[in-house]
Amino acid sequence: MIVVQKAMEKTNLYRVDDFGVKNYNYGFIGTISLFLFLTLNLSLGYITYQAELGLVDSPVKSYADAIWLMVMSSTTIGFGDVYPISFVGRASVFIMFILGIGLLGGMGAVFVNKIFGFADTNIKNRELRMQNSQIIAQNTEINKKLLALEEKLEALTKSLNK
Numbered sequence: 001m002i003v004v005q006k007a008m009e010k011t012n013l014y015r016v017d018d019f020g021v022k023n024y025n026y027g028f029i030g031t032i033s034l035f036l037f038l039t040l041n042l043s044l045g046y047i048t049y050q051a052e053l054g055l056v057d058s059p060v061k062s063y064a065d066a067i068w069l070m071v072m073s074s075t076t077i078g079f080g081d082v083y084p085i086s087f088v089g090r091a092s093v094f095i096m097f098i099l100g101i102g103l104l105g106g107m108g109a110v111f112v113n114k115i116f117g118f119a120d121t122n123i124k125n126r127e128l129r130m131q132n133s134q135i136i137a138q139n140t141e142i143n144k145k146l147l148a149l150e151e152k153l154e155a156l157t158k159s160l161n162k
Contacts, residue, residue, distance in 0.1 A: 017126070030110040037074070037103040044092045045070045051088035058085050069093065074100025 014024040049066035052058040059082045060066050069082045073096040084090050 033107045041070045048089045048092040051086045
């Protein structure tokens, strides 16, 4: 976890604003996730196609079938019309299940957060921190005025007692 945090800091995937809130570069993260998803689909599809090529009973007859298989695996739909019968093909589908779900889930989270704005806690935190800083500044001013009034009252009571 520390390695990931250090990598995020060095790549400037987020910046910290004046209130200490981390603002992530969702556009860049989404673009990288989409690129990784497409690369994973194409490469595992190619591996599956090569593994299934020449097998008589294999429903994977073309590279398009293999890509379709990877997309269906990554989305966990898996219609069952195309499926691998070789060990390498099944291993590729398994890898796609694991990594594809993570990438699609990450892209979905970026989309929902950025487009629909459901996760606006950073904005609320900024507003609350700004309000708190204003309240603290007001309290500091009021405290200074109270101290000055106390000094004047003490001076006034001393002058009246003489």
